[in-house]
Amino acid sequence: MKKVLIICFFLLFCQYYTFGQETKGDEFDKRYIEVNVSLVATNVVEAERVADSLLAVASSDEQKIKSYMLLAKIYENKGDMSKSIKSAIKANSLAEMTLNYSWQAVTSGLLSTTFRRLGLMKVSERYLVQAEKANEKQSDKERQVLTRINIAHEWYFHAVAENDYHKAKKYVLQAASNIKMEGNEDKRALLIKATNDQLNAICELHIGDINNTDSLLEASLKKLGGMETNLKPYIYRIMAESALAKKDLEKANQCLNLIDPYLKEKNVEELEMLTYETKAVYYKMRGDFSLSNDYTAKAIHIKDNSIKIAQQISDGLIDEIGTDKEIYENRYMMAIVGLVLVVLCFIIFSGYLILLKRHYKKRYHQLRERDVKDQALDAGSSSVSHPIALSKREIELKKEAKEINISKETEDRLYQGFLFEERDLFFIDKTTSLAKLASSIGTNQRYASYIVQKYRSMDFYTYLQTNRINYIIGRIKSDPTLLDFKLAHLAEMCGFSSLSTFSTAFKNQTGLPPSAFVHFTKKELEESGGQ
Template identity: 25%
Template sequence: MRFTIKTFLKLGTAYQTIFMLFISATLFSQENAEEKLLLLKASELAVSDPDETIKIANHLLKKAKSEENSVAINLLIARSYDTKGDYFKSVNYVFEASKNFRIVNDSLKAEILFLKAEISRKLHLYNQVDSYLSDISFAISGLGSREIKKNIHARIDLEKTLVDLERTHYKETLKRLGDIEVKYNAVLADNYGLIQNLSLIKALSFNGLNDYKTSEKNFEKALSEYHSQKKTNIILETEILNGLSKIYYERKEYLKSIDTLLMALDKATKINNIPLLEKINYQLAVNYLALSDKPRYQQYNDKFLLLNTASIEMEIEAVNSMYNFIGEEQEANYKYEKDKLVRYSYIALAFLMLIIFSFTVLYSINKAKRKRLKEIIGYLEVTNNLLVKSYVDKKEPNKKIAIPTETEQSILAKLKRFEGSTKYTNKDMSLATLAAHFDVNTKYLSEIINKHYQDNFNTYINRLRINYIIEKLKNEPEYLNYKISYLADESGFSSHSSFATVFKSITGIAPTIFIDLIGKEVNKKKA
């Protein structure tokens, strides 16, 4: 059977179908029919039975006869773990696929970057999302098919919309959706998966704006569109059911809300998606509390607390893993570029004009580095103020957790005093430790940090630590002579590698390069 672009675009959800298109076009082109069928089956099951997909993909991985085949299969496994909500394993497999990034075709490069962007969004690493989406636009510049390019650009815009949604910028989300519907009208006409995503995002946005009537209408539209396709997508269906249950709860239709949540719970349990199960159990607990059914409230609240702990631990593990992989990739890219420059330099020795050109390039690179350093220093000089004042200038987002105003202001004041100290350099600093120090619960503290600093606790502490050591490097010259391991220990990091990874993720360059550039600036001023 021959599959055309339009055939694949009508198979299911937007991300899954385009992913299937790309990998099916490149994988096992010379293999037997049985392996091709297994691949197609695994792709179709990625959003309905991810465990079976992983089992089939691991079987195919053993038989893969090219690096490009291995890349695409690892990406399929990463997608499946993403469906299960296991972001740690998804991160590991997508970066395994990324190891041979340069050798694969542009379509597969785009899929790798898309999954990295999606995982980054779910881990609240929004700067990384922007970076990966920009890389996608560059990666597909050589694609010949205008239809595929149009679909990919629609997905890029949709991903940006999801970032707005997760940051509770509901009005901006709806505006962006309107622009997408106008700009990609032809794409949407042929892609029911994208339409389902748009309806779901609209429903969630109106729900965030407390427009429950419009929200319910869009949830029901998304559910109707989903059922009309007759393609199982547990994540999509569960999110719709969970959204509808919240509307029933707001209308005090608690039994109807519970029935809907139990359907969602049954589906989420099949794929053991911890983040989804956490949300559903919380909603069930809230409904039973409203009904004054204390035994069931206790039952589901206990489950929620266990899942919440597991979810937080998994997210921290995934974030740390991602930072490490990003650091390794940046080091590899730096080495690749450096080796390439060395090869060009050898060739340039034979040609006078190329030698002149090489010197010009080196001068430009150094100039760019100095400019980059000034930008970084300028950014870091205002980071501390922005870190504390950011909540003053932003609109009040809809609260995920109801926190009394007096408690909220008290926590913010304590955070400000905390930032003025150096307690964040304590290696044992954790969300639980700081919450205990503030005499508040961890959920309140985490919510305040997410709301006012747009970062999770891990990133918030890491930024304070990096800002601290940057100030030391800028204002105390002796720090320029210290080893990286000392700087890591001084700023509160447990290891040289974790310090280097986080430093690079925040400033954009490795600490050794940063120190070298600051040293040159100091010597230049002395001269």
């Protein structure tokens, strides 16, 4: 008797939750409700096909959860508890990952029911506590109330499993206090009320109030009306139990006959076992001990088979949980190793950036010191030539310049022309070239190159790069507002056609990328301004 309405309650878990939702014309929800409420009870094969289709077309996480829950119910009806549990666990995991507290409560409650049926009461209780916690976190008050009814009913079955019907009745009354739906209730609302009446009737039957049992069962059937649901055969069986308690064999037989069509159309072993137990009592009271013993044997066979199946399922679940645990442990270790590698890479990269920054800072200060020395030398020298020793390349250029035969008068004229162009900043013109310089000072490219090499100790290309960089550095020093300009604009100001060429030339000449030079110059200005 303690398992009399377990399957019915299992079916109601999803129904309670969906009651509070408005379909808003959504075809998915309409089809889902149709399968959930009616099709499962009339054609489980078609229900499974539709449920698979719903899962395939599910476009949101919530629709996927609904589909998995629907499949869990269908597999349970077919007696495939292993698939039922796996579908429910998928729904529960998805609800947890998406922080969907409403469905977390429902899926945890369903798993609580399932594990209780397997006899794993501690696991069942743990899921039920999770359902309670998740339910209190959901924001939809209507769904919250419906799930409270659901949870109260599950605690009822826990009390029934302990044969404590007084405690079970308290949970039924607790559920009843939350059932406040009035007006034109739909099928799901009526199913909730009918179920609560039926559970209350079971308590009254075992407590001893048979008259109240009958009135509650009649009220339950009246609410169901012509609705086709798995709840009805369970109601008929309790009515038969009540009739037997009053020794009304005719009424008991009528009720048992009402169950037979459900046994023929569906393969619900739980219902078969409970009905056979009641028929065994019925035939024993009639004095037909042969039939009574036959039905008793059938009930025991189903019960033993159910115990074996439950044991196989529980063993399989334990193995699967162990495998999953190993998989998750491996994933966890991989995640830890990956995290450590990321941290190490970050530390190494950060160290590299720190060293690079220190290098650039040192180079910046060296550049500043060189500028100071150059300024001091320029101030103390009236000669055009540079007092610092010439480099090997500069000596080679001087030597190349000597090989060109040019009169002193022509050389002086060309040099003066070059100085004029230099003062006019010809080198920051993007279109400048050796040919253009030669044309400007009235000579050929060979003589123009000679003037640059002799008086600037570098070839024309190097001269352009060097003077452009020196020009922009000088501009920045004289006008710090340029520090806020984009590097591409600075490159264009000093004659470079591309930022990459400017950056390469700047770093080759100063040892710093232009971004680092700008950074340290800004910092230096901030520090000097704050003193």
